[in-house]
Amino acid sequence: MSQLKVGEYTFQSRLFTGTGKFASNTLMEEAINISESELVTVALRRVELNNESDDILRHLKHPRINLLPNTSGVRTAKEAVFAAQLAREALDTNLLKLEIHPDPKYLLPDPIETLQAAEELVKLGFVVLPYVQADPVLCKRLEEVGTAAVMPLGAPIGSNQGLQTKEMLRIIIEQSKVPVVVDAGIGAPSHAADAMEMGADAVLVNTAVAVSPNPVQMAKAFKMAVEAGRMAYEAQLAQKNYGAEASSPLTAFLD
Amino acid sequence: MTTSSFDQEHASYNWEDIRQSIYAKTNEDVEKALIANKPDLEDFKALLSPAAEDHLEGMAAKSRSITQQRFGKTIQMYIPLYLSNACANACVYCGFSHDNDIKRITLTKKQVLEEVKVIKDMGFEHLLLVTGEHPAACGFDYLKEIIEVIKPNFSLISIEVQPMLQKEYEQLIDLGLHTVYVYQETYNREQYKSYHPRGKKSDFSYRLETGERLGRAGIHKIGIGCLLGLEDWRTDSFFTALHLDYLEKTYWRTKYSISFPRLRPHAGAFQPNHEVNDRQLAQLIMAYRIFNPDVDLSLSTRESKVFRDNMLQLGVTAMSAGSKTEPGGYAVYNQALEQFSVADDRSPDEINQMIRSKGYETIWKDWDSGMMG
Numbered sequence: 001m002s003q004l005k006v007g008e009y010t011f012q013s014r015l016f017t018g019t020g021k022f023a024s025n026t027l028m029e030e031a032i033n034i035s036e037s038e039l040v041t042v043a044l045r046r047v048e049l050n051n052e053s054d055d056i057l058r059h060l061k062h063p064r065i066n067l068l069p070n071t072s073g074v075r076t077a078k079e080a081v082f083a084a085q086l087a088r089e090a091l092d093t094n095l096l097k098l099e100i101h102p103d104p105k106y107l108l109p110d111p112i113e114t115l116q117a118a119e120e121l122v123k124l125g126f127v128v129l130p131y132v133q134a135d136p137v138l139c140k141r142l143e144e145v146g147t148a149a150v151m152p153l154g155a156p157i158g159s160n161q162g163l164q165t166k167e168m169l170r171i172i173i174e175q176s177k178v179p180v181v182v183d184a185g186i187g188a189p190s191h192a193a194d195a196m197e198m199g200a201d202a203v204l205v206n207t208a209v210a211v212s213p214n215p216v217q218m219a220k221a222f223k224m225a226v227e228a229g230r231m232a233y234e235a236q237l238a239q240k241n242y243g244a245e246a247s248s249p250l251t252a253f254l255d
Numbered sequence: 256m257t258t259s260s261f262d263q264e265h266a267s268y269n270w271e272d273i274r275q276s277i278y279a280k281t282n283e284d285v286e287k288a289l290i291a292n293k294p295d296l297e298d299f300k301a302l303l304s305p306a307a308e309d310h311l312e313g314m315a316a317k318s319r320s321i322t323q324q325r326f327g328k329t330i331q332m333y334i335p336l337y338l339s340n341a342c343a344n345a346c347v348y349c350g351f352s353h354d355n356d357i358k359r360i361t362l363t364k365k366q367v368l369e370e371v372k373v374i375k376d377m378g379f380e381h382l383l384l385v386t387g388e389h390p391a392a393c394g395f396d397y398l399k400e401i402i403e404v405i406k407p408n409f410s411l412i413s414i415e416v417q418p419m420l421q422k423e424y425e426q427l428i429d430l431g432l433h434t435v436y437v438y439q440e441t442y443n444r445e446q447y448k449s450y451h452p453r454g455k456k457s458d459f460s461y462r463l464e465t466g467e468r469l470g471r472a473g474i475h476k477i478g479i480g481c482l483l484g485l486e487d488w489r490t491d492s493f494f495t496a497l498h499l500d501y502l503e504k505t506y507w508r509t510k511y512s513i514s515f516p517r518l519r520p521h522a523g524a525f526q527p528n529h530e531v532n533d534r535q536l537a538q539l540i541m542a543y544r545i546f547n548p549d550v551d552l553s554l555s556t557r558e559s560k561v562f563r564d565n566m567l568q569l570g571v572t573a574m575s576a577g578s579k580t581e582p583g584g585y586a587v588y589n590q591a592l593e594q595f596s597v598a599d600d601r602s603p604d605e606i607n608q609m610i611r612s613k614g615y616e617t618i619w620k621d622w623d624s625g626m627m628g
Contacts, residue, residue, distance in 0.1 A: 140507050174293065175504060175507065177504050177505070249312060250315035250316060250568070250569060251311045251315050251534075251537065253562070254311065254533055254537055
């Protein structure tokens with residue numbers, strides 16, 4: 001399988017994972033390890049910034065793992081830029097998952113604030129991965145301001161509803177010049193495989209692993225599903241045949 | 256990100272490798288391309304390949320159905336207005352070449368308005384302005400003046416003239432310019448210079464990057480293409496499609512059009528190096544439609560009646576009619592020297608009737624200059 005490039009970073013694994021909702025940090029570590037995920041998002045607000053032995057971070061110290069700090073909790077572009085700078089200083093990485101969701105119920109991203117913040121953060125040297133609605137025009141606008149990827153949602157965060165936005169995701173994947181990471185809503189390995197078969201460059205999964213009765217086994221199932229989906233995409237799926245044969249020759253005039 | 260250019264992307268491909276990979280496509284590759292939900296550039300290669308010559312009927316059915324789904328049964332009509340045959344280039348295949356000893360004419364504003372009157376009486380709203388490439392005689396300043404003068408008469412103005420700077424395009428767009436056609440002629444970087452030995456046009460990269468300057472200037476539509484007959488048409492068309500793909504992804508607010516100029520007899524003595532016959536041109540047009548459902552495909556009066564009448568159902572979306580390809584040809588001069596000879600000399604009215612008789616609608620107006628502020 002081909003490597004994934006996001007900005008200057010390359011990844012073997014196309015499964016990005018999260019750190020929320022696990023019953024314990026030990027379980028989180030075990031699940032992430034078995035998933036072989038190389039990019040793990042962590043909410044800045046959950047990290048004890050002044051504590052070098054912060055418990056979450058301690059469980060993520062692994063040579064394979066890159067941290068992807070996220071701005072979850074901010075409600076405006078201004079707050080996001082501030083949070084991003086704190087994250088960069090504390091975690092020593094330019095990678096940033098930009099999340100601005102002022103709506104506390106469905107955690108749906110604010111497109112206007114996100115675009116503004118993305119533009120500013122790119123100028124400040126961040127490798128920006130914005131979490132957005134599955135909106136093809138917004139994704140092109142973000143690409144234009146220089147984001148390293150786009151992360152459209154499949155369904156609301158934590159909803160496990162799968163790829164409700166599938167037709168829009170299809171357009172985003174077709175048009176995008178930067179990697180497309182399907183984020184949010186992926187509730188089962190089959191959803192992840194579906195996204196990868198469509199040509200998504202990666203998926204980000206958190207809740208479906210963390211709240212499973214057996215997070216470690218579920219993490220492994222997602223790893224396998226993402227690999228299977230990617231392999232199928234690269235091998236190219238056999239197409240359904242919709243072809244209709246013409247009843248009268250259309251090209252007789254060429255004879 | 257939009258930092259790279261198509262010139263760089265183009266440079267990462269090897270002409271000969273691409274040519275060989277097209278000619279190596281098999282029957283199975285063509286069948287796969289014909290049932291693909293979303294054909295990619297490899298599928299396009301298969302559809303262009305010699306192997307696809309046995310699949311023209313299947314390609315025609317698919318191309319027709321995709322075109323009707325996207326465009327309905329409609330054909331857009333436009334007419335070219337040749338403003339000037341002055342040219343500082345020496346393109347070896349062109350009747351306007353600086354090296355040809357022909358009478359050079361650049362229409363005055365008054366003459367242009369005489370031409371416009373005849374064109375308006377024929378019913379046209381979409382006008383294509385054409386000039387040779389001669390900055391002094393018919394460069395930016397001249398075009399700007401002409402567009403200002405004729406703008407009230409037409410709802411859509413397009414140009415096929417020398418490549419210009421981004422800031423020049425911006426000014427013309429402000430005046431109401433909607434579409435710009437710039438053909439690379441050939442995407443074969445090594446051979447390009449042998450066809451364009453002198454003049455501004457001999458700069459391959461400058462011409463290739465015209466799409467970027469137009470995209471940045473915010474143009475509504477860009478037309479690209481290669482001159483069929485110069486180099487291997489299959490390989491050149493692959494690069495045209497690669498260019499289209501790049502522009503669509505980068506300048507995604509812009510619409511695109513492909514034209515199919517095919518070398519015809521003219522005043523010079525140039526004969527096509529790689530002749531493209533009717534079957535092959537039909538194959539090419541249908542391959543584009545299957546590859547890209549949205550792109551406009553345009554067929555000029557260089558092509559014969561029979562070919563145009565049939566192809567308008569098989570992928571084509573725009574046609575010229577009643578064209579005169581010499582400056583002043585509609586009203587001012589009876590006989591000057593044309594750039595290429597017209598194969599379909601029916602009147603716009605006759606072509607309109609032909610289109611309607613096939614159950615298609617002729618679209619005379621599909622834009623309004625008021626939409627550009």
